Amino acid sequence: MVSQIALLAGDGIGIEIMAEAEKLLRALDIKGLSLIHADCGGTAYHKHGHPLPKATLDIAKNSDAILFGAVGDPSCDNLDRHLRPEQAVLGLRSELGLFANLRPAKMMSGMEGSSSLRANISQNIDMLIVRELNGDVYFGEKGMRQTDTGLRQGYDIMSYDEDEVRRIAHVGFKAAQGRQGKLCSVDKANVLETSQLWRDVVIEVAAEYPDVELSHMYVDNAAMQMVKAPGQFDVILTGNLFGDILSDLASMCVGSIGLLASASLSQGRLGLYEPIHGSAPDIAGQQIANPLAMILSTAMMFRHSLDNEEIAAKIEQAVAKTLADNILGRDLGGLASTSEIGDAVIARL
Numbered sequence: 001m002v003s004q005i006a007l008l009a010g011d012g013i014g015i016e017i018m019a020e021a022e023k024l025l026r027a028l029d030i031k032g033l034s035l036i037h038a039d040c041g042g043t044a045y046h047k048h049g050h051p052l053p054k055a056t057l058d059i060a061k062n063s064d065a066i067l068f069g070a071v072g073d074p075s076c077d078n079l080d081r082h083l084r085p086e087q088a089v090l091g092l093r094s095e096l097g098l099f100a101n102l103r104p105a106k107m108m109s110g111m112e113g114s115s116s117l118r119a120n121i122s123q124n125i126d127m128l129i130v131r132e133l134n135g136d137v138y139f140g141e142k143g144m145r146q147t148d149t150g151l152r153q154g155y156d157i158m159s160y161d162e163d164e165v166r167r168i169a170h171v172g173f174k175a176a177q178g179r180q181g182k183l184c185s186v187d188k189a190n191v192l193e194t195s196q197l198w199r200d201v202v203i204e205v206a207a208e209y210p211d212v213e214l215s216h217m218y219v220d221n222a223a224m225q226m227v228k229a230p231g232q233f234d235v236i237l238t239g240n241l242f243g244d245i246l247s248d249l250a251s252m253c254v255g256s257i258g259l260l261a262s263a264s265l266s267q268g269r270l271g272l273y274e275p276i277h278g279s280a281p282d283i284a285g286q287q288i289a290n291p292l293a294m295i296l297s298t299a300m301m302f303r304h305s306l307d308n309e310e311i312a313a314k315i316e317q318a319v320a321k322t323l324a325d326n327i328l329g330r331d332l333g334g335l336a337s338t339s340e341i342g343d344a345v346i347a348r349l
Ligand SMILES: NC(=O)C1=CN([C@@H]2O[C@H](COP(=O)(O)OP(=O)(O)OC[C@H]3O[C@@H](n4cnc5c(N)ncnc54)[C@H](O)[C@@H]3O)[C@@H](O)[C@H]2O)C=CC1
Pocket: 013, 069, 070, 071, 072, 073, 074, 086, 089, 257, 258, 259, 274, 276, 277, 278, 279, 280, 281, 282, 283, 288, 289, 290, 291, 293, 331
């Protein structure tokens, strides 16, 4: 059987880290894997006038999985919102129904010193953030208007319906069943109606998972607890906005944003796999980006879309050995370049 993988490098360091993922896929030399490149983000806007051209969307739809680098280009920051690079990833998430975003954050052995937290606090971190990805303020009605008194006013509507909450809650509870059996639902139900519905529906769904221990936490407290005692978390279930923010926070608890991978899953087999970080314009083009989040996202692709746990584990072990051998990028206090890190992983497969 042939599996088609779409490679969407995007912008900035997306291009450099995707080169390492592609090198790894070619080194693995797996039969029946075909790779196809497509433009997206600012790169696609400059070439084709749109951040997510129809040709790219068609390639994504016709693939078994999508590897995605990152999008974002400061030269596009003043374009109309629908033409900005970020619309590429938002468009793929909504067009492909990628509603479940899994963002694991685990302390790798020997990396405690790289965490922004003291080693005794960071040593036991092993959490999975399950973030809803198709709703919330990101996809609600938004715009700019004028108030009655003539002031400019921006607005973004936050909303979830109960079906949206229910389907992501099931993903969270099932994930907890396969881990330590604990799920913490993070919301802001003390202030937001959207969150009250979220909490009510999560409690309803919990009745189907009596083996999972459910707790609830307000998002402000969750941010504090993640720094104070991150080892308490197993699965964190949360909405699009809170999950976006908390996952960047979680990344520094385990050492670097350059280490955090993600899977964005639909109801079927198709998934999009990307690091949680962006295009990092401040370091783009210098070969100093850490490609490990991209490489670990590739491992997640083998696990979730290609049903190949063996290759997923092989990649993850090679990454762990690379780190254990002290081959570190600048984000982790080392000097290895992007391609040296990619080569080191391949050498340890
Ligand atoms: N999924 C996506 O494509 C995302 C795109 N973005 C976009 O990326 C652009 C830049 O956004 P920022 O807020 O600066 O976030 P960012 O994640 O691109 O960068 C934040 C900081 O982390 C560093 N960093 C990120 N990835 C790294 C890596 N692999 N190795 C070493 N250091 C790394 C950067 O150098 C920067 O100092 C914006 O246009 C933003 O909209 C942001 C997040 C996600």
